[in-house]
Amino acid sequence: MLIQKNMRLLAKFESLFQKRNASKISFIGLGQMGSKMARNLIKKGNTVKVFDVIPEARNSIEGAQPCDSLQQVVEGCDVIITMLPNGRIVKEITLGQRGVLEHLEKGAVLVDCSTIEHQCAVDVNEAVLKRGGKFLDAPVSGGITGAEAGTLTFMVGGDETTVKTVEPTLLQMGQKVYHCGQTGSGQIAKMCNNLILGVTMIGTCEAMNLARKLGLDQKKLTEIVNASTGKSWSSEIYNPVPGILPNVPSSNGYKGGFAVPLMAKDLGIADSAALACGAAVPLTAAALQIYRMMQNHGFEQKDFSSVYEFLKGKNSK
Amino acid sequence: MLIQKNMRLLAKFESLFQKRNASKISFIGLGQMGSKMARNLIKKGNTVKVFDVIPEARNSIEGAQPCDSLQQVVEGCDVIITMLPNGRIVKEITLGQRGVLEHLEKGAVLVDCSTIEHQCAVDVNEAVLKRGGKFLDAPVSGGITGAEAGTLTFMVGGDETTVKTVEPTLLQMGQKVYHCGQTGSGQIAKMCNNLILGVTMIGTCEAMNLARKLGLDQKKLTEIVNASTGKSWSSEIYNPVPGILPNVPSSNGYKGGFAVPLMAKDLGIADSAALACGAAVPLTAAALQIYRMMQNHGFEQKDFSSVYEFLKGKNSK
Amino acid sequence: MLIQKNMRLLAKFESLFQKRNASKISFIGLGQMGSKMARNLIKKGNTVKVFDVIPEARNSIEGAQPCDSLQQVVEGCDVIITMLPNGRIVKEITLGQRGVLEHLEKGAVLVDCSTIEHQCAVDVNEAVLKRGGKFLDAPVSGGITGAEAGTLTFMVGGDETTVKTVEPTLLQMGQKVYHCGQTGSGQIAKMCNNLILGVTMIGTCEAMNLARKLGLDQKKLTEIVNASTGKSWSSEIYNPVPGILPNVPSSNGYKGGFAVPLMAKDLGIADSAALACGAAVPLTAAALQIYRMMQNHGFEQKDFSSVYEFLKGKNSK
Amino acid sequence: MLIQKNMRLLAKFESLFQKRNASKISFIGLGQMGSKMARNLIKKGNTVKVFDVIPEARNSIEGAQPCDSLQQVVEGCDVIITMLPNGRIVKEITLGQRGVLEHLEKGAVLVDCSTIEHQCAVDVNEAVLKRGGKFLDAPVSGGITGAEAGTLTFMVGGDETTVKTVEPTLLQMGQKVYHCGQTGSGQIAKMCNNLILGVTMIGTCEAMNLARKLGLDQKKLTEIVNASTGKSWSSEIYNPVPGILPNVPSSNGYKGGFAVPLMAKDLGIADSAALACGAAVPLTAAALQIYRMMQNHGFEQKDFSSVYEFLKGKNSK
Incomplete structure (x- = not known):
């Protein structure tokens, strides 16, 4: 009482x-x-x-x-x-x-x-x-x-x-x-963080898709990567392969999350800023183009981790 | 006794x-x-x-x-x-x-x-x-x-x-x-891990170099990234910017560590494997080319995190 | 008279x-x-x-x-x-x-x-x-x-x-x-032409440098390319390899001509325009980054065909 | 008689x-x-x-x-x-x-x-x-x-x-x-020619697609490019935009011609050769990845000039 x-x-x-x-x-x-x-x-x-x-x-x-x-x-x-x-x-x-x-x-x-x-x-x-x-x-x-x-x-x-x-x-x-x-430094910090994210996610998806093609179990690969030098927020907290983590967009048809056009927007901001100040950002630029192509190929409503699905393609085994 | x-x-x-x-x-x-x-x-x-x-x-x-x-x-x-x-x-x-x-x-x-x-x-x-x-x-x-x-x-x-x-x-x-x-799956696992590493490191270096150009403190950026979605082994354990972490190659003139040609070798293995099985690896391929260019521009003895220095360039402010 | x-x-x-x-x-x-x-x-x-x-x-x-x-x-x-x-x-x-x-x-x-x-x-x-x-x-x-x-x-x-x-x-x-x-269409036409030029020149330089490494005579390659599907203004009128054509920058220490920062500027304009209208320009973006890296590595006064020299590198055989 | x-x-x-x-x-x-x-x-x-x-x-x-x-x-x-x-x-x-x-x-x-x-x-x-x-x-x-x-x-x-x-x-x-x-030099010559072709075609398609998005007439652009520094076999003899040239694959639904997987094969050969001899081929590598992605997105039967269509995308205006 x-x-x-x-x-x-x-x-x-x-x-x-x-x-x-x-x-x-x-x-x-x-x-x-x-x-x-x-x-x-x-x-x-x-x-x-x-x-x-x-x-x-x-x-x-x-x-x-x-x-x-x-x-x-x-x-x-x-x-x-x-x-x-x-x-x-x-x-x-x-x-x-x-x-x-x-x-x-x-x-x-x-x-x-x-x-x-x-x-x-x-x-x-x-x-x-x-x-x-x-x-x-x-x-x-x-x-x-x-x-x-x-x-x-x-x-x-x-x-x-x-x-x-x-x-x-x-x-x-x-x-x-x-x-x-x-x-302005709040914006710079966010754009720098997000460009790393945008690049790292694609790298992680490339590895996961390559593993799939070569018959390596993706859960096993995730376990190893997360204990090794390839570990990142993308592999550990937001894994792009369906079924590895619960409650992430990849396990929910890439619904929700951070949509492809938003990632493209943020990378575009970083790319423009780099252009204006003369900094080379080769992978940021390449990553931006990939999200851009995804927008034109039916991924404009999906979470950005659907790069995995885009790399896999339609007629891929 | x-x-x-x-x-x-x-x-x-x-x-x-x-x-x-x-x-x-x-x-x-x-x-x-x-x-x-x-x-x-x-x-x-x-x-x-x-x-x-x-x-x-x-x-x-x-x-x-x-x-x-x-x-x-x-x-x-x-x-x-x-x-x-x-x-x-x-x-x-x-x-x-x-x-x-x-x-x-x-x-x-x-x-x-x-x-x-x-x-x-x-x-x-x-x-x-x-x-x-x-x-x-x-x-x-x-x-x-x-x-x-x-x-x-x-x-x-x-x-x-x-x-x-x-x-x-x-x-x-x-x-x-x-x-x-x-x-073979041991090799596949290693090559998949290392391709993520090779890509993520370049992404991290691009962000750090862009921050430098735009006047954002790199220690502050590292702190934010490591608490956010840009976090990875490259930012947290092996930061490529001199003076942020002790005992990493970047704080020791990029000596020791994992030399650029070794990273190029591993990405080359991944690129070839992807070629052979028909997997698209756009950022892996782009990353490989960057390490390859570094080899031809005086970085062949340095740790692979020296991408940061390569992006900075010689005549960069 | x-x-x-x-x-x-x-x-x-x-x-x-x-x-x-x-x-x-x-x-x-x-x-x-x-x-x-x-x-x-x-x-x-x-x-x-x-x-x-x-x-x-x-x-x-x-x-x-x-x-x-x-x-x-x-x-x-x-x-x-x-x-x-x-x-x-x-x-x-x-x-x-x-x-x-x-x-x-x-x-x-x-x-x-x-x-x-x-x-x-x-x-x-x-x-x-x-x-x-x-x-x-x-x-x-x-x-x-x-x-x-x-x-x-x-x-x-x-x-x-x-x-x-x-x-x-x-x-x-x-x-x-x-x-x-x-x-505006005058500007669009120029930027579209120049993005092709910027991309094609790099492609041509990659071929010429690869031929050099593999021991194929570059004059012979030029002759073949100019009679084949690889022919372009870059190979025929403005060949990037020293000694193949007279009176081009490559045969004159890459002096004169169209300097790297100008090409980077034009590709930057194209990249920004593409960003704004949502067009994917993957090779334009990659080419821009290469000219950007060249600017940071001592090529800022040279003609843009010096990509050939940049790819060759300093410690290249 | x-x-x-x-x-x-x-x-x-x-x-x-x-x-x-x-x-x-x-x-x-x-x-x-x-x-x-x-x-x-x-x-x-x-x-x-x-x-x-x-x-x-x-x-x-x-x-x-x-x-x-x-x-x-x-x-x-x-x-x-x-x-x-x-x-x-x-x-x-x-x-x-x-x-x-x-x-x-x-x-x-x-x-x-x-x-x-x-x-x-x-x-x-x-x-x-x-x-x-x-x-x-x-x-x-x-x-x-x-x-x-x-x-x-x-x-x-x-x-x-x-x-x-x-x-x-x-x-x-x-x-x-x-x-x-x-x-071997016959093979080297062919692969060098074809890598230029593969790269130049994509550059040309990027320009043509950007022109389309920005409302510049593509016939006009072709006319200008072919009289300028952007001219190549791809723009002049094998234009990738439907309706500009007769009797080319682009004007025939991208049927016939040189199929995407064949171009991917040739660029793969060039990429591998470059890998083996340590030559940097950044745009060749990027181009290869684009043709590779096309193979996974329904273009495996089309002529390689269909890059134009791939860049355009499905849901593109």
Whole structure:
């Protein structure tokens, strides 16, 4: 009885504590990722105003305050979070006519969680600073599952003080916050991580497909690779061969997960950045072309680990 | 006093026990790897006859019985271990005139630890069977350090009974023995693992070099990658950027480790095998070409993680 | 005597005819290409006002009217030709503050001969139209030699009437004018041609280097290829192996010609365009990476056919 | 009347002349190519004994003397021509039990027109020399059409005297004979030519597909490329875009021509040769992988210029 009483007290206290730390947050972009992130903010007791260009989406978040314009969603808010499909749209929403910047309060922080070109983040930051606001680029990893479970990782670029201010809010949607360096470095970190992923996954699929052709058991190969120098997140946590791991896209018809066009998008960002700064990225470029070809051959809805299936081909034994 | 006495007794007992399990072993090929493997067999109390085509090498293994011919080293031995540079030499030493096969005892086991084409292993196996012997392909991973420390991993192909018989001997030179399947599958497993490694390392180097160009701290990137989906043995255990990890080739001028031509050799084996069986291996093929170009541009003595330095280039900021 | 008289008359007549057809032309960008193109326009009797951001360059064209500002060079001119290093600079010079557009006469034609992103041409065209002017993208092929000799080829995008108007002027600097289609299509045509060139040259160099390694005479190979299915401009007119053709860069230490960074620039434009429209360009992407690596390994001043030397390597037999 | 008489006389004379130059020829391998080549030899008046492992094929050549064994076809012949699918089969037919060599007359010439590894040609040559015969490697270009029309090109490796002896016979099946150098160099020449072709075709297809995506007319692009630096046999004679040239596979549903698996075979030979001699062939390797992927995606029956269609993809606009 006493324990139960204390538990109830504790729960109340926790709720109060959350409220005290909760802030008025504006959330723009309620797609697959954004809607789940916004819901987590509401669950943690924050007051959350939401906006999306699609009117129906605005009313889809229970407990949120739906807004009909960027003006309405931005005004009076300290923290504005954006989660949008690409850099062009981020620029349009923030810097465009009747965009976020026109209504931004002095000292408010704009946190962009979209995955975009780092140069684009640098451009938006400059405009936000001129307006008297602050900007962080904060792309995430963890996918839809992580967005739902509130276990995202944030890779953040911007000045340290601003990062510290916003960190508690980010941790209500995720588990880890990496401060990578100045503006844009969050995007650079994400794109560098994802290019390794995109390349490593194809390498792993090539090995698994070669093993299949030569009659080596793929479970055995996975066991050996995971204890050897070929081990990676792709072989250990996200194995591309159906039936080796449960609960991964490969064991579920390559449904869900991180779709081929999204991987192609991220590699395209890395490829362009490399082009602009003169860095050679031979395997990144080759990997991008493979995901590109997959998009044109019926894999545009599948998880990127379906490279395995693409290599196998239709008429392959 | 009593403890010391017991310790001495224990040591004696251990030595006796090792002798009892020790066998008469023949070791052929006393290069960088073979010499260290043979020494570990001697340390564990085995009687080891040794041979190498280079006469001086024959006398370089303390405690071994140097032999002057293949006949001498093979005759009367139950287990013959070969550790040779490539498939052509393995065939020459085993199937050639006055080769191992001509002197092989009925029932003796030939264990080839060289890294060679799996088809080559299949060919040698066939000949050994005809002669009344047994064959295992048992390539290793772990490199020179693992050979010296006796911590190698063996990937073994062949029939289960033979594997079981030889396993204790292999474990005197290593820590793990994987039985991969029928003859040749040890080679297939190794080549599949190494192609992932060769590809993943280049992907990791591309990310690290891109980060450098764009001003992202490489230690920070490594920290993020190792907690994310880009994590691999290459980023975590063998990071290619100087100064991130101690005791890896990159922090030691890319000296030691696994030299570029050896990686090119292994990827060449994988590429040929893929060619022969009709498997598409786009990134393996691209990676092979990069290591090949490195060989022609002054990296032939360096560890394969020097891809990082190759991408950086000479006139790069 | 009579013939000589008639010849003189003819020359006079020709000169008069040229004058009548000559127009007041403005030329902006007096680098390696632009300076030679401007000189040809002067030779043909046109009145040419010239401008370059580098003051010394403005006075380097004999017979031209040097201008000190974009305003001065543009005002009162019917045809403004630009020949600039890249798309960013084209936008700056045309659309920037105190740029070409601010001073453009109604109905004047802006002809951009620079090699830039086709999207950039589309953007500039739109702005020029708004201002009441006309725009053509007209990148050239033929290089410095062609610019000097007046034998350039122009690939032109824009409306037919405008092309017809400007064609005589272009033919004073070149030999051929291709009207490719609407605005931007000149750039698309050039980039498509050059990506074939960049890829084909590397393929040709790989064959020539392989032949060298295997002891096949390269002149013999060239003879066979040029009579077979491997024939291309790269093998026939611009052979990359020293000593096969006279008067090509390969026979002159890879000096002159089309430098590696220029080829890398053009392939980069093609790669970006492909990225943006979702076209797979696997060999273009791979070729770009090779020229990129060459830039980092001491080939940044050499003609792009030096791929042959890059493949050969330093320590190659 | 007189003219007709003379024509008849001339025809008779020509026929007599051919007979005098005709020899007893043995032809082994009566597939798509071989059957047509043998028929041309018969048309020119030679006595031709023929053999194929498939009994029906032996009787399919009108005017030939069908043989039931290698012994029968080889015995008493001065010139033995082989046209076989690959190097393994060439070795089997020539060096195997009851093979060509066992029955070869002293001084007879074995001319292998198959496309095989140059090392394989070197091996067979050695065996033939030991037996007292002579060997030429003489792969052809021109395809099935050229075989039928008697317009093949022969690339020949071997000693000059032997080449001179056999040249008239080869010219009865083709139009050109290139003496490339010592044994194997015919194969090297062919493989070098075909690797350029395989690479150039893909580059051309990438440009054509990119043009399509960006709305540039492909006929216009072809016209420009063929007058510029991107010109090649692939763009001019064998354009991969349907409807640009008549009578090429692309305008006939990619039927006929040189099938994808044959191109993959030739590039595989080049890739292996490069591997063995340490030459870097980055685009050859990448091209091989593309043709390989095509084989696994439903293009195994199509002409290799269908790369265009593969790049386009199924769900491409």
